[in-house]
Amino acid sequence: MEETRPKLGLSTLKRSLGRQLGMEKPQQRFEKLVLALSSDIYRYAYFLCKNQELAEDLVQETFVRAWRFLGSLRDERKAKSWLFTTLRREFARQFERYQPRFDDVEPDLLPGERSSQWEVLVVRRAMLGLPLKYREPIVLQVIGGYSGDEIANMLGVPRATVNTRLFRARQRLRKIFEDGVSDIDLDEIEVSN
Amino acid sequence: MNCLEFRRLIDIDPVSQDEDVILHKAQCESCAGFASRAARFSTALNAAARIKAPENLASRVLLRQSFLPSKSKFSRRNVFALAASVFVVLSLALSAAVVVNIQDPLAREIFTLVRYADYAMEPKIPLGEKPVAKAIARAGLKLEGRLDKVTFAGNCLLQQKIAGHLVIQGEKAPITVFLTREMQIDSKTAIRSDNLRGIVVPMEKGAIIVVGAAGESLTELVERVAAAVRWRHA
Numbered sequence: 001m002e003e004t005r006p007k008l009g010l011s012t013l014k015r016s017l018g019r020q021l022g023m024e025k026p027q028q029r030f031e032k033l034v035l036a037l038s039s040d041i042y043r044y045a046y047f048l049c050k051n052q053e054l055a056e057d058l059v060q061e062t063f064v065r066a067w068r069f070l071g072s073l074r075d076e077r078k079a080k081s082w083l084f085t086t087l088r089r090e091f092a093r094q095f096e097r098y099q100p101r102f103d104d105v106e107p108d109l110l111p112g113e114r115s116s117q118w119e120v121l122v123v124r125r126a127m128l129g130l131p132l133k134y135r136e137p138i139v140l141q142v143i144g145g146y147s148g149d150e151i152a153n154m155l156g157v158p159r160a161t162v163n164t165r166l167f168r169a170r171q172r173l174r175k176i177f178e179d180g181v182s183d184i185d186l187d188e189i190e191v192s193n
Numbered sequence: 194m195n196c197l198e199f200r201r202l203i204d205i206d207p208v209s210q211d212e213d214v215i216l217h218k219a220q221c222e223s224c225a226g227f228a229s230r231a232a233r234f235s236t237a238l239n240a241a242a243r244i245k246a247p248e249n250l251a252s253r254v255l256l257r258q259s260f261l262p263s264k265s266k267f268s269r270r271n272v273f274a275l276a277a278s279v280f281v282v283l284s285l286a287l288s289a290a291v292v293v294n295i296q297d298p299l300a301r302e303i304f305t306l307v308r309y310a311d312y313a314m315e316p317k318i319p320l321g322e323k324p325v326a327k328a329i330a331r332a333g334l335k336l337e338g339r340l341d342k343v344t345f346a347g348n349c350l351l352q353q354k355i356a357g358h359l360v361i362q363g364e365k366a367p368i369t370v371f372l373t374r375e376m377q378i379d380s381k382t383a384i385r386s387d388n389l390r391g392i393v394v395p396m397e398k399g400a401i402i403v404v405g406a407a408g409e410s411l412t413e414l415v416e417r418v419a420a421a422v423r424w425r426h427a
């Protein structure tokens with residue numbers, strides 16, 4: 001009799017906690033990650049490799065790895081940086097083997113942006129024209145929404161270095177945005193500390 | 194905070210919520226103007242970064258994952274859940290396949306499957322009879338003879354139906370074989386993409402489909418497969 005009595009004990013609590021903590025089946029977890037994050041992962045990939053086809057390959061590889069190591073992701077809130085870091089490694093790995101080709105076709109913009117399409121295209125070209133070491137922090141900041149500390153962590157460089165690169169990259173892009181041209185040599189921009 | 198410090202901070206982080214930054218902006222007209230120009234630039238920068246991801250990217254990622262081994266085996270329930278969702282996904286993903294001389298949707302589906310199943314190409318060690326028989330049985334067929342050099346045996350969805358999916362080592366490269374008893378084909382058909390050749394051969398019910406690199410003797414392989422597999426319920 002004792003066993004059949006409904007209990008509001010530990011197991012009920014664990015189940016409801018489990019749900020709240022997102023302890024779902026791997027397939028569901030994975031689908032959620034893909035639906036929520038694949039676009040941003042793709043954008044990051046595109047700005048790293050500058051090629052749409054290669055970017056999609058990188059995204060695919062990243063999620064293949066994510067599926068394989070899903071069990072090691074304990075906290076869903078860390079999923080995005082986990083995927084970004086995985087993609088970054090995958091890019092480094094592929095970059096050693098292939099010389100990425102340049103895209104001739106520019107990817108579409110999302111509709112309904114407030115800036116004029118022209119301005120946006122100018123800025124995007126300027127972003128793609130930045131050397132990788134300047135491009136990557138600003139892409140992590142803008143697409144990933146990461147703070148300077150987080151970017152420093154992901155790139156494995158000091159916070160001050162990240163600040164310098166962000167500052168120089170933004171200076172250059174803003175000049176291009178405002179004047180349409182830039183003759184700034186990035187490495188020459190003074191950063192007062 | 195002085196104007197220089199303010200401007201430098203805005204250039205590093207235009208949406209800084211730092212108290213000093215907010216205070217300085219409220220007090221200094223010139224820097225407030227600088228901040229609003231920077232904000233306009235930031236809007237353009239955000240838009241520039243938000244490129245449109247390809248159509249159906251998420252679907253293609255999930256499609257690829259559906260072919261990956263899972264810890265909890267590829268259960269029958271999974272297969273049917275996939276049948277419902279993945280084929281929709283598959284037909285959307287087909288646009289990525291390169292088809293040179295054939296506009297046939299089946300050909301495109303076949304090449305897409307081969308292209309996305311690159312994991313199936315990796316193993317180089319021949320399998321024993323058991324996994325091969327199992328994969329074939331899942332497609333409603335029966336392995337009755339010997340099939341050599343099979344390095345991958347699994348199942349996939351072809352035209353929404355479970356098909357046997359084998360990789361057999363060819364002369365130069367691995368050859369993919371699909372076996373299905375769920376397909377209506379009138380006659381033997383050659384299919385080709387830019388770097389792959391294939392043949393679709395009708396059986397009494399269903400078909401054998403073989404895809405490999407140019408120069409492989411595909412017809413011979415079809416004959417070997419046809420001789421080893423019995424086309425009836427397992």
Ligand SMILES: [Zn+2]
Binds near residue numbers: 217
């Ligand atoms: Zn000021």
